[in-house]
Amino acid sequence: MKARVKFSKTGTLKFIGHLDVMRYFQKAFRRAQIDVEYSKGYSPHMLLSFAAPLGVGLTSDSEYLDMQLLSADSEEDMIKKMNEAMVDEIQVVDFKLLPDTSKNSMSIVAGADYKVSLKDGYSFEAACDEQGKKMETSLNISNFTEHFRAFLQKEQITILKKSKKSEREVDIKPLIYITAFEAEEFQKKGGSFIANSVAETFENPCVVYMQLATGSVNNLKPELVMEAFCQAEHVIYNPFAYQVHRMEVYADQGTEEARNLVPLNDMQ
Amino acid sequence: MRKLALSDEILLTVEKPARYIGNEVNMAVKDIKDIDIRFCMCFPDVYEIGMSHLGIQILYDMFNRREDTYCERVYSPWVDLDKIMREKNIPLFALESQDPIKEFDFLGITLQYEMCYTNILQILELSQIPLYAKDRTEEDPIVIGGGPCAYNPEPLADFFDFFYIGEGETAYDEILDLYKENKKNGGSRIDFLRQVANVQGMYVPMFYEVDYNEDGTIASFHKTDEAVPDTIKKQVEMELSETVYPEKPLVPYIKVTQDRVVLEIQRGCIRGCRFCQAGMIYRPIRERDLEFLKQRAYEMLKATGHEEISLSSLSSSDYSKLQELVYFLIDEFRSNGVNISLPSLRIDAFALDVMSKVQDVKKSSLTFAPEAGSQRLRDVINKGLTEEVILKGAMDAFLSGWNRVKLYFMLGLPTETLEDVEGIAILSDKIAREYYTIPKEERNGRVSIVSSTSFFVPKPFTPFQWVRMATSEEFLERQRFLHGKMKEQLNYKSIKYNWHEVELTMLEGVLARGDRRVGKVIYDAYKAGCLYDSWSEYFKYDAWMTAFEENKIDPLFYTSRERDLEEILPWDFIDVGVTKEFLKREYKRAISEKVTPNCRQACSGCGAKSFGGGVCFEGGNK
Numbered sequence: 003m004k005a006r007v008k009f010s011k012t013g014t015l016k017f018i019g020h021l022d023v024m025r026y027f028q029k030a031f032r033r034a035q036i037d038v039e040y041s042k043g044y045s046p047h048m049l050l051s052f053a054a055p056l057g058v059g060l061t062s063d064s065e066y067l068d069m070q071l072l073s074a075d076s077e078e079d080m081i082k083k084m085n086e087a088m089v090d091e092i093q094v095v096d097f098k099l100l101p102d103t104s105k106n107s108m109s110i111v112a113g114a115d116y117k118v119s120l121k122d123g124y125s126f127e128a129a130c131d132e133q134g135k136k137m138e139t140s141l142n143i144s145n146f147t148e149h150f151r152a153f154l155q156k157e158q159i160t161i162l163k164k165s166k167k168s169e170r171e172v173d174i175k176p177l178i179y180i181t182a183f184e185a186e187e188f189q190k191k192g193g194s195f196i197a198n199s200v201a202e203t204f205e206n207p208c209v210v211y212m213q214l215a216t217g218s219v220n221n222l223k224p225e226l227v228m229e230a231f232c233q234a235e236h237v238i239y240n241p242f243a244y245q246v247h248r249m250e251v252y253a254d255q256g257t258e259e260a261r262n263l264v265p266l267n268d269m270q
Numbered sequence: 271m272r273k274l275a276l277s278d279e280i281l282l283t284v285e286k287p288a289r290y291i292g293n294e295v296n297m298a299v300k301d302i303k304d305i306d307i308r309f310c311m312c313f314p315d316v317y318e319i320g321m322s323h324l325g326i327q328i329l330y331d332m333f334n335r336r337e338d339t340y341c342e343r344v345y346s347p348w349v350d351l352d353k354i355m356r357e358k359n360i361p362l363f364a365l366e367s368q369d370p371i372k373e374f375d376f377l378g379i380t381l382q383y384e385m386c387y388t389n390i391l392q393i394l395e396l397s398q399i400p401l402y403a404k405d406r407t408e409e410d411p412i413v414i415g416g417g418p419c420a421y422n423p424e425p426l427a428d429f430f431d432f433f434y435i436g437e438g439e440t441a442y443d444e445i446l447d448l449y450k451e452n453k454k455n456g457g458s459r460i461d462f463l464r465q466v467a468n469v470q471g472m473y474v475p476m477f478y479e480v481d482y483n484e485d486g487t488i489a490s491f492h493k494t495d496e497a498v499p500d501t502i503k504k505q506v507e508m509e510l511s512e513t514v515y516p517e518k519p520l521v522p523y524i525k526v527t528q529d530r531v532v533l534e535i536q537r538g539c540i541r542g543c544r545f546c547q548a549g550m551i552y553r554p555i556r557e558r559d560l561e562f563l564k565q566r567a568y569e570m571l572k573a574t575g576h577e578e579i580s581l582s583s584l585s586s587s588d589y590s591k592l593q594e595l596v597y598f599l600i601d602e603f604r605s606n607g608v609n610i611s612l613p614s615l616r617i618d619a620f621a622l623d624v625m626s627k628v629q630d631v632k633k634s635s636l637t638f639a640p641e642a643g644s645q646r647l648r649d650v651i652n653k654g655l656t657e658e659v660i661l662k663g664a665m666d667a668f669l670s671g672w673n674r675v676k677l678y679f680m681l682g683l684p685t686e687t688l689e690d691v692e693g694i695a696i697l698s699d700k701i702a703r704e705y706y707t708i709p710k711e712e713r714n715g716r717v718s719i720v721s722s723t724s725f726f727v728p729k730p731f732t733p734f735q736w737v738r739m740a741t742s743e744e745f746l747e748r749q750r751f752l753h754g755k756m757k758e759q760l761n762y763k764s765i766k767y768n769w770h771e772v773e774l775t776m777l778e779g780v781l782a783r784g785d786r787r788v789g790k791v792i793y794d795a796y797k798a799g800c801l802y803d804s805w806s807e808y809f810k811y812d813a814w815m816t817a818f819e820e821n822k823i824d825p826l827f828y829t830s831r832e833r834d835l836e837e838i839l840p841w842d843f844i845d846v847g848v849t850k851e852f853l854k855r856e857y858k859r860a861i862s863e864k865v866t867p868n869c870r871q872a873c874s875g876c877g878a879k880s881f882g883g884g885v886c887f888e889g890g891n892k
Binding site: 013014015017018019022025026028029030031032033035040043044045046047048058059087089091121241242245 | 272274278279281282283287288291292293295521523524525571572573574575576577606607609629630633
């Protein structure tokens, strides 16, 4: 039988990469004696698959993995059993059995919610132009929200995408579905709200919530949005300055015309 | 959130940040407020290597059973972090609490191989602890060395406050109690060290002195303090089934070298190979009880979730209940997808049956360690493996579907001739020939033979502790000669020849049998940038040679000098149970090509019987 597990990842475990998270779950499920099905052959491995790998340095309230089970207890008992074998910085928050016909979570990911915060100890610093001269910028910590809002008003948000073969300008604006600066505002607009979020909180007030296209068709990383913002504001983009936290991962159950994003553990 | 010693920015800049964050599954968590003794256990190599070491897991578990002690861990920061820590003056920290090690009471460093000596100085320097023991104050941790290289502690004597000679399970409780008591009574560091020096197995270098002859050999080794013993007798755990063994080993997040449950089935070896230090210093062989092992296997697999269990010992085939244990593991765990790994297994019918059950025959290979190419030389080194046994084992395996063979040899063994060296090529070829006697239609493709040679390094407390080690030139000449001979073989296309680097071997030779004067060379080499010497990409041979030159020390004095049997050796003050008389006898038997029976065939009176247990008191040996 198929099942989907939702888990959170936070704290120091943000430094553990995706491959190691997979290894972690294999060992954790063995400790918890979860009856996972194995592949055949001399080196059998657990039949697990992860929805959308989280990068190193990111935290999350909603990661998903699908598994093949030979047997299972009630959803409540499964969550309890799994959490007895978890470390405190990775916790199972939901478990659901799926119909056998359901699609693999990896293949259906279409969107995700993020909370991006400026970490404490960082601020905005003017970038240099091509001649190496410091550019003008009026962005600072107290007017961040205002500036970000204005940035989103632009007709197009272009960014230079570099691939091995070419460089091209892409407009990322259509891939930004929802944005907000307060948790309630984000929820009102259709984003997720997490009551007991594991997201780190900072003294620094600069926070932005975003719902972005995610998955194999269209994919936009929140880091890229921040980079585009910094470019537009003439400040240096420092990848270490932002804590990116994933709040939810969605599948699209709508039509081609109208999107209908549903959390991976709420699908009908 | 747990606090970390390193900032996000540093952790996201260095390779594999998981090396430095701790918090692994089964990590010991204690409140510093309730603790009297803070002990930091160190393996001076990178995390993935250090985390694979069973000894530390045993001691970590043992220390943390004490309510008054919190044992934490540290491994060598990789070169990327090393650079950052120096630039930013960040003190080296323990993984558990992320607190600076300089705040600890003890720093215990395991000495598993000679090539990690510069890494020890890195640990001390990054911890901001004075490198030389004499410069440490009451504020600094007590620095302890232990493990196999502690059996010749002299090259490191100046850097350590004391060495624990022998097995760790036995005396640490006493030492920690002494420490607590001394602290309570307001005693000083030196008061404590004087007490430690009187615990069996503890060597406190500051209480001993060495005088040298004009020719550089040792004139005398003597104590400078009336209150300490003249010789240091090693510690041995005689009750291996009643002693501590972790039930919940640590489970790292990143893949480490030994990513599995390790079950030590016995300690010591009956074989008496004359080149092997482990075979001598861990005498007598002591087996763990079968029920103890079954129980621990079950508990550790449950507590870790590892998908593999490996048996650990110097020669698994000599464990008397091996079949019962292995079939138990297969029956009990194989269906849960647990892989069973059996290193150091002699190839026989049982081994082939087990291997066919736990491995994919097509992908796995057979391993033989004849060590020498001719029967004559195998007799010299007392390696009981004969050509007949190898060929029969290989043939049985070929008939069961195997077609890959790995062979391990050493070059430069005492009395070695070119004929012995050529024997390596001939034996490799014979195994291939054996394969091709099987009718073509029954063969499983082509045979693949991989023969590897390493260079022989004489080690303390072996019958070869006096012998001259070959020079780099001699090693290379033999290697080239063998390479040529390999190409002359009928089946040379099926044979792959691997060899080792010679410079590293030379240095290992110096450090293995060095004396106190070598310490300064290690210090200078470290200051010149030597670190991670066992990693060939970081090994700076030239810097080492400069350090030798500047200290007017000739490395050949330590390697390529035949020592007189009466010479005082730097490690003579240590009593490992095996007597010097026995080693001399064995050395003479080696030269006259006489084989010595193993401990179960007959007692050779090595001296280990004085420990009052193990094989020395089994059946006929009573």
